[in-house]
Amino acid sequence: MNFISTHLLSTILFFPMLSAVVMMFLPKDENKLFRWFALVASLVPFALTLVAWFQFKSSQPGFQFEETYIWYQAIGSSLHLGVDGLSLTMVLLTTFLTPLAILASFSISDRVKPYMMLFLFLETGMLGVFMALDLLIFFVFWEVGLVPMYFLINQWGSANKDYASLKFMIYTMGGSLGLLLAIQMIGVLFGTYDLLTVYQRWNSLEPGSILLGMSVHTVKSIAFWAFAIAFAIKVPIWPFHTWLPDAHTEAPTAGSMLLAGVLLKLGAYGFLRLVLPLYPVEAKMFAGALALLATAAIVFGAFGSFGQTDFKRLVAYSSVNHMGFVVLGIAAAAYSIGTQDATIALNGAILQMFNHGLSAAGMFFLVGVIYERTHTRNLEEFGGLFPLVPVYGGILIFTSMASLGLPGLNGFVSEFLVVRGAFPVLIVYTVISMLGLLFTGAYILKGIKKVLHGPMNEHWAHGEHKLTEINFREIMVMVPLMALILWIGIYPAWILDVINKAVVMLF
Amino acid sequence: MNFPVLSVITFTPMVAALIILMLPAQRKNEARGVALAAATFALILSFWVYLTYDQAAAGYQFIEKYSWLPALGISLHFGVDGISAPLVLLTGVVMFTGVLISWGDDDKHVMAGIQDRPREFFAFLFLLAGGVFGVFVSLDLFMLFFFYEIAVFPMYLLIAIWGWIQTREYAAMKLTLYLFIGSVVSLVGVLAMYWLQYKNTGVLSFDMILMENAGFSQTFQNIWFLPVFLGFAVLGGIWPFHNWSPDGHVAAPTAVSMFHAGVLMKLGAFAALRVGIMLLPQGAHTWSWLIMLFAGVAVVYGAYIAFVQEDMKYMIGFSSVSHMGLVMLGMSTLNRNGIMGAGIQMFSHGVMTALFFAITGMIYDRSHTRQIPELGGMSKIMPFATIGFIIGGLVSMGMPFFSGFVAEFPIFMGVWEVQWLVAVIASISIVITAAYIMRNIRQVFFGAMPEKLEGHITDVTVLDKVAITTLCLFMIVIGLFPSFMVPLIETGVENVLRLLGGS
């Protein structure tokens, strides 16, 4: 027990990976064993995260549960872990969603063992990014997370999986090339990758001095863009978003849940943890551009979503749309750092990260539910299914409303905070993004309408294609999501408080 | 050290070669058995050397010195430092896995491994291995050269006799001549150093430790650094002298390719470091920009060409050009990070490329084609090999938590300290590599198996799996725990820096 309490973060971090290694030695063809093993293995980090959550002192500045281990001493990198309010929220999201994703994957029967192992490896990869307090460790986990996701899409995906998986991987790797180079440069400059040290020394660099043959300002600008582009591709920010519809659509259901639920947040987290603190001046300078792109993401994401006939692709574009709000909040904060508007915007952005994780995961899962039964995602082939699957319909409407930002559910709280924070600072962009918000409603309702309402498509009503209702396991996947969605919508203080204190202390 | 472990390691393969040659030709399994025993023995010893090297004391250890021709200053002088100890281990590993891969099976109708005259094959292969060990542990220039040549000429026989029938003679001749010319060029430089040393001190000696402190003049070094470095670096596959390598790979049998890319190319880079940089440090300072240029080109050039190859061995061959380019890029930085990274990369790439060639050989033996468009769906029949290839691929891309990243990262850091533009351009190769590796993995191992191959492919043997596991373990362990190898290499790098900085 004492070991766990002193090594809380590393236990949470490595438990999934170690479980995956153990899984390697389990006997073959025991699919049920694999599923339940993986599920339990993913619930343990969740339980530990709850422990961390309740032990976390939100008023205490700095990082908590810090651990440092020797890793690559020769170049000045150590396994330095720690969380603050921002990262703990993300860790909670990750450890919360992974068991649900695994539970959602119980219906997979093709090569269950490697599938589950990949999910566990993926979980470690995602958690590592959020917990990293060392730039090299951050990068390491950032890249490592790509590999399981590539294989999940490539091996268990749908028709266009080869294209989508390679696009996803190479695009993200190409983007993180700049990140790699910039991190190398920082390591060379300071002889260490420890984030806290880098924060200090980076910001105390004399403005006039020369680094590597260039002025500090040039170095910082280039490094800023290197970091920004890498994260921009991940979030994704328009126009670097086109990998997302393909990857999300082709990935297996649970893969999409984690892709949209967590992986996108890695990019936004990078902005908050690295870009804003390290480059406040450059961020402010380019905040307008960032806001423009965020607005484009909101508007074009909404229009793109509205124009889809594939249900999953519609939800995929909705991720572009919702993450646009996150970036809008970040841009507003970058522009007006230190003011109350910035704090509000950041609160909204971070909460939106969490909320979108929940609602997007839910939406993708529900699409998966209907896909498993009908083997089509084409909206035109559905119609009037509400009487056939009323429980499913109800859950779908609930989750859709969360995605839409209905007051009373979580989406509204975060979107409102973002808009409220951005409005005084970036009024034009905020106003334009309202157009996007209008079409958010449009595409959500389009989805609901095409699937549930209208004349019933008789094809699904009788015989072998008769639609079966959502089953107990599937409901169990949705219930925790819906509960959190409702709770945050009605009483967000429990999470907003943690986020707010972290934001106020950081910026 | 009382037990002459280094000479035992060096001469075991040669002795084994002799024993194998004395066996009757029909006794194939005995030949293989002796080979495996010798390889295992050498591996254990090299592991022991690796683990018991005293990192605190640093410097050359396990030293042995036997006079051979005192009149000319030639002695059998052995020793390892932090950089050569991992390479000795690497040779042991590649030798061990190479024997496992070449284990032919006379009964099965599947042509796997070496079935035609395994006796001669292993004899020549072990002669080569002995030469390789000798180069890594030599602290006498003459002996280094001696073993260097022993390591090169068996390649001709191995490729010409057991290689791919279509190009083996051309490739064998090209490879051997190319490497010999390279070694002759550096020999001239070595002789020049020998004479100058004699002129300065009046003592005829090839001893390298002596030469480290010889203090050759700046002009001398400026003239002779390039011939010496480039002559050896030809074996390292430096651009533009790299072309023997891809052709050699394609023609060579599997185990020979494993040796070629896994160990032989490291020989070249290592000798270039040992003789070129360490003995002519001022020359190195003068010419490092050129080496960096060549190496930088190699990194990107190799990756782009590998991208368009349809023959798996050509792809891996050019990928090796690219990765060895990284080694020499690291060396050209002449700083701690770069050279350290080069040292790690030599080991990491050696293991990785041995794995690649091993699996390619397994596929070729069963499908009789190396053309990627003609392959597919291998994962269903040989899942173990698939995972091995994927791991090798991830190392090749420099994916973190594998040894490739541990190696490439400090190299780039070292380059940043010298010329940031080179670092930026060289990093393009990372994405290119990722692209063609992932693409080719998917094409060869996943997807549908072509009809022609249906029913003809069998899974890899137990020995193959042992080889794959051994190689993968190294790459994963170093990737997760760099402290298993990096501090050791660092001690060797300290010595190099001392020589570079002091001058």
Added chain:
Amino acid sequence: MTAFYTMRQITLTFLGEPRTKEAEHAQETPWTMTTPLVILSFFAMTYGWVGIPEDFMGLHLRPSWFHEFVGSTLAEHPEALAFNWIPLLTSLVVALGGLFVGWLVYRNINSPSEDKLQIGFLKNKYYFDEIYDYIFVKPAIWFSEVLVSQWMDKGFIDGILHIFGPATQGLGAFIRNKFDLPVINRFFGDGSADVTYWFGGKLRAVQTGRIQQYLMFALVIFIAVGAALYFFLLA
């Protein structure tokens, strides 16, 4: 107008002869529907009376309940308005008149074709929905389905991305086919072999087989090398 169309509705629905079979068989609504209707109609009829002024039709009644109720909540209790015959008479005439006209017009109409008020413009709600569709909905759909999804995302942005693959392929092939193979492989590599071959062929002429010539060469070389070594070593 309200009275007119109300009466039109009542006349067409409830008065006259049934026009369809369903109408013939129409039954009284169940009590679950009728009871609320009764309650509602009671209040519909009577509730208005809470607002009659105190001096309605010259009578002396209680002060208007509604006025007192709302007025007492206001900051300033306004004065009650006095009763006036004109609004009462006007609304009675209009309402009863409208009802009468509606009954008059529709009491004999049995089908829509006889109804002269079936004007297309009115019937189609002034075409508002169609206008909305034209101005807002169709452009939005076009914008989403064509412009954003196809032209911009798939066409333009992905188009740029799709250049990278073939570009890399092209560059790699170029390097290989235009430089690596012809220059390094053939020109230098095989070329040097050709040169050596040629050279060897020419040198073969030296192999005359005549001892005297060999001895001559040996002597010349010996002198040359010896001189070189002499100067090299002793200089």
